Amino acid sequence: MSSPTFPAVWTERHRLHDPGGEVWVGVPIPGTEVIARGDLIRAALAEAGFPIVDPVVHDPSHLHRVHGPAMVDYLRTAYDNWVAAGYPEEPGQDRVVPYIFPLPAAVTDRPFRLPAAPAARAGVYTTDTTTQIGPGTYAASLSAADCAVTAAEMVLGGTRTVYAACRPPGHHAGRAFFGGSCYLNNAALAAQALRDGGLDRVAVVDLDAHHGNGTQDIFYDRSDVLYASVHVDPGEGWFPHFVGFADERGRGPGEGANLNCPVAPVCGDGPWLEAVEALCAAVVAHRAEALVVSLGVDGAAGDPESPLGISADGFHRAAEALAGLYLPTVFVQEGGYDLDRLGGLVVGTLSAFASAGGQP
Numbered sequence: 028m029s030s031p032t033f034p035a036v037w038t039e040r041h042r043l044h045d046p047g048g049e050v051w052v053g054v055p056i057p058g059t060e061v062i063a064r065g066d067l068i069r070a071a072l073a074e075a076g077f078p079i080v081d082p083v084v085h086d087p088s089h090l091h092r093v094h095g096p097a098m099v100d101y102l103r104t105a106y107d108n109w110v111a112a113g114y115p116e117e118p119g120q121d122r123v124v125p126y127i128f129p130l131p132a133a134v135t136d137r138p139f140r141l142p143a144a145p146a147a148r149a150g151v152y153t154t155d156t157t158t159q160i161g162p163g164t165y166a167a168s169l170s171a172a173d174c175a176v177t178a179a180e181m182v183l184g185g186t187r188t189v190y191a192a193c194r195p196p197g198h199h200a201g202r203a204f205f206g207g208s209c210y211l212n213n214a215a216l217a218a219q220a221l222r223d224g225g226l227d228r229v230a231v232v233d234l235d236a237h238h239g240n241g242t243q244d245i246f247y248d249r250s251d252v253l254y255a256s257v258h259v260d261p262g263e264g265w266f267p268h269f270v271g272f273a274d275e276r277g278r279g280p281g282e283g284a285n286l287n288c289p290v291a292p293v294c295g296d297g298p299w300l301e302a303v304e305a306l307c308a309a310v311v312a313h314r315a316e317a318l319v320v321s322l323g324v325d326g327a328a329g330d331p332e333s334p335l336g337i338s339a340d341g342f343h344r345a346a347e348a349l350a351g352l353y354l355p356t357v358f359v360q361e362g363g364y365d366l367d368r369l370g371g372l373v374v375g376t377l378s379a380f381a382s383a384g385g386q387p
C-alpha cells in the first residue's frame with residue numbers, strides 16, 4: 028500500500044540556470060542555490076511515487092500579469108548585452124552582476140534614464156549582488172514560471188493539490204525588481220492564474236525561512252490576494268533586511284490583506300507553528316477559495332541560509348495545519364539549501380499534506 032500523493036510539475040530545464048555562485052559582501056562565493064537542488068527534489072518525488080509531469084509552455088506575455096514589462100525585457104536580454112559589452116574578457120566576469128544601484132535618495136525627482144553601461148543597468152532591477160544572471164537564467168526562469176502556472180491550471184481543472192518544483196525560486200521577485208536568488212515570482216504567477224481562472228479570493232501562505240518581499244510587493248495594494256508569511260525577523264539582521272516587519276499590513280484596498288509573522292532567529296518548532304496557525308486563521312478570515320503555498324524548507328535545522336532550526340516533524344505539522352483548510356492547493360518550491368536533507372524535507376512535507384487529506 029503506497030502513501031497518498033498528488034501530481035508534481037517538474038522540468039529538466041531548471042538545469043539551464045547555473046547562477047555561477049554569488050557575490051556576497053564583495054566576495055565571490057559558491058552560493059547555495061545550485062543545480063543539484065532541482066535534481067535532488069525530483070529524485071525524492073520519484074522515490075515516493077509522486078507522478079511527475081512536464082509543464083505546459085506558456086506565452087511569456089503572462090508574466091506581465093505580475094511583472095513590469097521593462098524588467099522582464101531586461102531579464103530576457105541582460106546576459107547577451109553583458110557578453111556583447113565584453114565583461115567576460117575584461118574585467119573577467121562571466122555573469123551579470125551590478126556594481127551601482129539607483130538608491131531613491133540619489134535619483135528621485137529627476138527624470139529616470141536607463142543607464143547605458145550594462146553593469147550599471149544591472150543595478151536598476153536587482154536588489155542585491157547575489158542574484159547573478161547567466162546564459163540560461165531567463166530560459167530556466169520562464170520554465171519555472173511555466174511549472175507554477177501549469178500547477179495552477181491543473182488545480183483549476185479539478186486536481187485538488189499540485190506541487191510545482193520551481194527552480195530558480197521566486198518569492199523575492201517583485202513587480203519591478205528581482206533578488207535573493209529569484210528572478211520571476213512563480214507563486215505570484217500561480218496565484219494570478221487562479222484569479223484569472225475565475226476564483227475571486229486567493230491566499231498565498233509563505234513558509235520559506237525568508238520574507239517573500241517580492242510576493243508582498245506584487246499584492247500589497249490588492250484585496251483579492253492575501254499574502255501571509257512566517258519568516259526569520261528581518262530586524263534581527265536577516266534577508267531581505269528592509270522588508271518583512273509585522274506592521275506591513277497592506278495599502279489602500281489591500282489594507283489588512285498582508286500578514287507578516289516574523290519569528291526570532293533561533294526559533295524552533297513551537298513559535299514557528301504558532302505563527303503557521305495565525306497564517307491559517309488569516310486564510311480563513313480572507314475567505315480564500317484556493318491556496319498557494321510558497322514552500323521553502325530553508326527554515327530546517329542545519330540549513331546554511333537560516334538559523335530557525337525547524338524539525339522535519341515541524342514541517343509535517345505545518346502541512347497538516349494547511350491541509351485542515353480544505354482548499355484547492357498549489358505548492359510552489361522556494362528555498363531549501365541543505366542538500367543532504369532537501370529532497371526528504373520537501374517530499375515529507377508534501378506527503379504529510381496528502382496523508383492529512385486536504386479535503387473534508
Ligand code: SP5
Pocket residue numbers: 051157196197198199207208209235237266323325331332361362363
Ligand atoms: C529563495 C531564498 O531562500 N532566498 C534566500 C536568499 C538569501 N540570501 C541572503 C544572502 C546570502 C548570504 N549567504 C551567505 C551564507 C554564509 N553563511
Ligand code: ZN
Pocket residue numbers: 235236237323325361362363
Ligand atoms: Zn529562503
